Amino acid sequence: MSSTQIQTYTLSEGIKLSFTDSGAPPNAVNYVTVLFLHGGMFNAYQFHKIHSHAHSLNLRTVILHRRDYEGSTPYSPEELEELEQGSVVFWERLSAQIAEFLEIFILREKIPKASPGSVGGGNGGVAIFGWSAGCSTVLSFLGASHNPMISQESYKLLEEYIGNCILYDPTYLCFGYTLPSDNHNYIPWADPTVAPEDIPRAVSEWVSSYYDHPCYDPISGSLPVTATIHDLDGTRTKSDEITISSWTDEELVKGIEGIPAKNEMLV
Numbered sequence: 001m002s003s004t005q006i007q008t009y010t011l012s013e014g015i016k017l018s019f020t021d022s023g024a025p026p027n028a029v030n031y032v033t034v035l036f037l038h039g040g041m042f043n044a045y046q047f048h049k050i051h052s053h054a055h056s057l058n059l060r061t062v063i064l065h066r067r068d069y070e071g072s073t074p075y076s077p078e079e080l081e082e083l084e085q086g087s088v089v090f091w092e093r094l095s096a097q098i099a100e101f102l103e104i105f106i107l108r109e110k111i112p113k114a115s116p117g118s119v120g121g122g123n124g125g126v127a128i129f130g131w132s133a134g135c136s137t138v139l140s141f142l143g144a145s146h147n148p149m150i151s152q153e154s155y156k157l158l159e160e161y162i163g164n165c166i167l168y169d170p171t172y173l174c175f176g177y178t179l180p181s182d183n184h185n186y187i188p189w190a191d192p193t194v195a196p197e198d199i200p201r202a203v204s205e206w207v208s209s210y211y212d213h214p215c216y217d218p219i220s221g222s223l224p225v226t227a228t229i230h231d232l233d234g235t236r237t238k239s240d241e242i243t244i245s246s247w248t249d250e251e252l253v254k255g256i257e258g259i260p261a262k263n264e265m266l267v
Contacts, residue, residue, distance in 0.1 A: 004051050006071050011100045018071025020044065022054040022061040024111070030123035032163075033060040033111050035102065039132025039169075041203050041261040043069040045254045058123075062105065066134060067094065068260035080263055091140040096149035098141050102126065103154055106161055114163035125163035132207075133264060135170035185234030189265050199265070200258030208243035209236070 008018045025031045034054075038044050044063045054061040065072045075083065082090035105111070106126070114125025130138035142165055172179065179187075188194055188202035212233040215223055244252065 004048070006065075008071055009101055009104050011097055011104075014073070015067075015097055016071070016073045017064060017067070017097065017101050018044075019062055019064045020048065020051065021063075022051040022059070024060050024109075025055040025058055028055075028058055030112050030115060031058045031060050032123065032125060032127055033062060033105075034127045034129055036061065036063045037066055037098075037128070037130045037134035037137055038063075038069070039134045040264045041200060041207065041257065042255055043257050043260075045070075045251075060111065064101070066137065066260075067097070068263055069257055074260075075263060083263070091136075092144070092147050092149050094137055095141040095144065095147055098137060099147075099150045099154055099158060102161070103157060106157070111161070113160050126161045127164035127166060128162065129166040129168065130170065131168045132171055133174070135167045135174040138165060138167065139170075139174055180229065183229060185229060185232055186237055188237070191237075196262070200256065200261055202237070203261060204244055204256055205238040205242050209239035210241055211236075211239060 004020045004022065006018050006020055008016050010016050036044065036047050036050070038046060044065045047061075047063045050061050050063070067073060068075050079090060079093075111126070112124035115123050128138055128142070130136075142162075167174075186206065188206045189199055191202070194202045213223070213231070214233065215227045215231045217224065244256075247255065
């Protein structure tokens with residue numbers, strides 16, 4: 001089914017997940033389906049332009065609104081308490097919901113299985129893409145050796161389809177890291193001068209800023225092994241130019257959601 005209009009799947013226990021879908025490339029047999037999981041604050045709308053490029057790259061793009069974001073079921077008070085406490089059950093449940101969504105989509109849309117060469121660039125199957133805070137969901141889904149909330153039948157099915165995982169700009173929290181005690185880079189949600197109601201604005205301006213990387217080597221296209229977080233130009237609250245300054249009022253309303261972001265900051 002091809003539609004860039006928001007669709008909704010209803011999972012077990014009435015959980016709803018909304019998404020947009022580019023549809024399969026015309027006349028393609030072995031295309032790759034890419035499931036996008038957005039980060040915090042900015043919902044799936046930020047990726048909507050990707051759909052127009054999908055078919056020329058032999059891709060089918062599915063952009064999911066994560067739980068608590070537009071069209072998807074909000075977290076319950078009990079779930080928010082689990083999130084704040086770092087409960088394993090919270091992440092197991094969230095991972096199981098992603099697994100169920102994928103299973104429904106695979107069977108309903110009859111997408112091609114991952115071919116033997118899909119890992120690392122083959123055809124068919126599903127690639128799961130996480131950006132920023134969305135990488136936490138990806139890692140909890142793919143990183144657990146066994147999730148008691150996902151059946152063996154589901155595991156077996158998904159193993160035939162999932163071929164690639166892309167972690168784009170994951171946060172340090174996704175890996176369970178703590179910042180160095182002498183970190184001097186600005187973090188808006190840790191700024192005591194920012195009122196709770198102003199955190200969404202502060203975060204959206206900060207995360208869409210442009211920063212220099214003084215130790216970046218343009219020839220090798222990488223950072224030296226000696227680079228650390230202290231080398232970043234990250235002490236400013238925002239840069240002179242920020243991405244969201246180019247967004248229209250309509251795009252800001254569609255693409256930024258403050259309440260889910262506040263909830264995720266419970267982590």
